[in-house]
Amino acid sequence: MKRRVFFISDRTGITAEMLGASLLTQFPDIEFQRTNIPFVTNTLAAQSAVATITKAANESDAPPLVFSTLTDPDVQHIIATSSPYVFDLFGTFIEPLEAALDRESSHTAGRMHGIGDANVYERRVHALNFTLGHDDGLSPRSLNEADIVLLGVSRCGKTPTCLYLAMHYSLKAANYPLTDDDFDDQRLPKILMPARDKLYGLTIVPEQLSRIRRERRPQGKYATLPQCRAEVSQAEAMFRADNIQFIDTTTVSIEEIAATIVRDMQLH
Amino acid sequence: MKRRVFFISDRTGITAEMLGASLLTQFPDIEFQRTNIPFVTNTLAAQSAVATITKAANESDAPPLVFSTLTDPDVQHIIATSSPYVFDLFGTFIEPLEAALDRESSHTAGRMHGIGDANVYERRVHALNFTLGHDDGLSPRSLNEADIVLLGVSRCGKTPTCLYLAMHYSLKAANYPLTDDDFDDQRLPKILMPARDKLYGLTIVPEQLSRIRRERRPQGKYATLPQCRAEVSQAEAMFRADNIQFIDTTTVSIEEIAATIVRDMQLH
Numbered sequence: 043m044k045r046r047v048f049f050i051s052d053r054t055g056i057t058a059e060m061l062g063a064s065l066l067t068q069f070p071d072i073e074f075q076r077t078n079i080p081f082v083t084n085t086l087a088a089q090s091a092v093a094t095i096t097k098a099a100n101e102s103d104a105p106p107l108v109f110s111t112l113t114d115p116d117v118q119h120i121i122a123t124s125s126p127y128v129f130d131l132f133g134t135f136i137e138p139l140e141a142a143l144d145r146e147s148s149h150t151a152g153r154m155h156g157i158g159d160a161n162v163y164e165r166r167v168h169a170l171n172f173t174l175g176h177d178d179g180l181s182p183r184s185l186n187e188a189d190i191v192l193l194g195v196s197r198c199g200k201t202p203t204c205l206y207l208a209m210h211y212s213l214k215a216a217n218y219p220l221t222d223d224d225f226d227d228q229r230l231p232k233i234l235m236p237a238r239d240k241l242y243g244l245t246i247v248p249e250q251l252s253r254i255r256r257e258r259r260p261q262g263k264y265a266t267l268p269q270c271r272a273e274v275s276q277a278e279a280m281f282r283a284d285n286i287q288f289i290d291t292t293t294v295s296i297e298e299i300a301a302t303i304v305r306d307m308q309l310h
Numbered sequence: 311m312k313r314r315v316f317f318i319s320d321r322t323g324i325t326a327e328m329l330g331a332s333l334l335t336q337f338p339d340i341e342f343q344r345t346n347i348p349f350v351t352n353t354l355a356a357q358s359a360v361a362t363i364t365k366a367a368n369e370s371d372a373p374p375l376v377f378s379t380l381t382d383p384d385v386q387h388i389i390a391t392s393s394p395y396v397f398d399l400f401g402t403f404i405e406p407l408e409a410a411l412d413r414e415s416s417h418t419a420g421r422m423h424g425i426g427d428a429n430v431y432e433r434r435v436h437a438l439n440f441t442l443g444h445d446d447g448l449s450p451r452s453l454n455e456a457d458i459v460l461l462g463v464s465r466c467g468k469t470p471t472c473l474y475l476a477m478h479y480s481l482k483a484a485n486y487p488l489t490d491d492d493f494d495d496q497r498l499p500k501i502l503m504p505a506r507d508k509l510y511g512l513t514i515v516p517e518q519l520s521r522i523r524r525e526r527r528p529q530g531k532y533a534t535l536p537q538c539r540a541e542v543s544q545a546e547a548m549f550r551a552d553n554i555q556f557i558d559t560t561t562v563s564i565e566e567i568a569a570t571i572v573r574d575m576q577l578h
Contacts, residue, residue: 045411048464053565053566053569054326054565054566054568054569055569056478056565056569057325057329057332059327059329060324060325060328061325061379061399061400064325064379064381064400065400065403065404065407066443068381068404068407068415068417069407069411069413069415069416071413071414072411072413078578080569080573081569081570098427100469107407107410107411111329111332113332113336118533126410127406127410129403129406129407131329131399131403132332132333134402134403135333135399135402136333136336137335138395138397139333139337139375139397140374141393142373142394143337143340143375145314145337145339145340147336147337148336148338149336163563166470166564167467167470170469170473171469172469174469177442192315194390199435201438201439201442202434202435202477204476205438205473205477207475209470209473209477209564210324218468223389248447255551295431296434296477297321297322297324298321298322300322301321301322301323301324301348301349305349310346
């Protein structure tokens with residue numbers, strides 16, 4: 043029987059889910075069934091959440107685990123009654139933080155992922171629009187405007203990574219797909235020269251690339267293993283010859299690829 | 311002088327930053343200067359992080375705050391020496407969790423945002439590709455394939471929300487831009503009828519819409535306040551007449567818009 047787990051928050055639940063999920067990965071031989079209950083902003087919503095958790099407890103052979111990131115102590119007090127195993131990911135740190143900062147906290151609910159600074163929001167949407175507008179090609183002018191330009195063969199993960207960089211780091215992320223034409227003279231494509239210091243490479247294991255490409259276009263040489271091998275090795279040779287940092291995306295999540303690029307390029 | 315804050319993690323630092331940032335919002339009258347130190351996976355990286363934090367401490371009038379989500383206790387022990395105010399967002403809960411689950415944790419570093427299940431990764435990339443491929447139009451077939459279809463006037467936030475839904479919830483999110491043509495007969499556009507139960511509306515305060523549109527296209531009536539007012543009120547009238555749930559995006563972050571839609575449409 044799977045152990046029931048609840049993530050309770052007064053906003054989106056993303057923080058509770060992320061931290062809770064990472065804690066649970068430390069217990070790899072237990073199976074969990076997860077439920078997210080977001081927007082628990084008042085006592086009524088908290089009582090309803092407790093009812094849901096109690097029902098699950100009655101149907102289980104062990105008490106559910108409850109991870110909460112609630113900012114309102116009154117709401118948290120109600121959730122605390124739902125199980126012997128309530129992990130207060132937020133409140134646990136408030137008192138020590140008050141001591142560290144020598145100040146009382148405001149106990150304001152729902153300040154977590156607010157729109158905050160309108161400029162931050164606008165930068166993010168601008169970055170997304172830039173990235174969307176340059177997913178299929180690059181002019182010298184837009185290359186100049188980009189914060190980062192990802193290079194790599196078709197289907198190696200450039201587009202999802204660009205979108206993540208735009209969404210989470212508000213970076214104007216462009217990409218340049220490397221094709222057979224680019225490999226003829228074994229040097230960096232000329233159009234990219236002025237953006238030398240914005241370039242970052244993505245690579246991938248050829249077998250994985252071939253599998254991904256087959257799904258998209260099974261006919262022709264595009265998805266064949268020899269073609270994928272040739273492209274990947276030429277792309278990597280180009281990265282090395284031109285001293286471009288690169289990352290293998292084969293077993294790495296989009297979050298980690300993006301964080302690695304931000305760190306390596308000191309973009310934060 | 312701004313209080314220095316460090317986020318230390320063995321992976322991307324996203325969890326440490328999110329929880330740390332939400333805790334800090336409880337102290338709105340203090341200014342913080344934040345630094346993210348990701349990929350602290352071994353003692354050497356931990357020592358280097360401690361050196362960075364110590365340097366900042368020497369240049370400050372108060373000890374830095376340090377939020378960590380490190381899974382390796384040896385690495386955490388080194389970080390613990392960096393400041394009197396180290397908040398161990400991960401380790402704090404490991405012992406109580408071991409008690410709750412009656413099992414020792416694996417203490418494996420870096421299991422947090424791994425690629426995990428390859429199927430999950432593929433669903434996510436498929437969702438992103440679907441969303442990218444349908445940002446500008448919808449056929450009846452793709453409408454059928456979509457998990458969710460967002461409706462709203464131009465520039466009300468459909469595209470960033472669709473991308474977020476695809477990136478974080480692996481949902482095939484399409485959007486349908488409402489224009490003057492759609493308002494003529496005051497009913498839902500015919501093409502959307504078969505997808506009735508996948509529709510969700512976005513709206514926005516006309517003044518904000520006008521401001522956003524002016525940036526994009528200042529000429530013509532597109533960005534004028536009367537035009538924005540008319541479009542918004544007609545879109546909202548349509549949502550009400552056809553019983554389509556909708557959300558005002560004006561002061562809400564993309565994360566929250568997405569989480570609200572997922573909750574309202576029970577898509578999780």
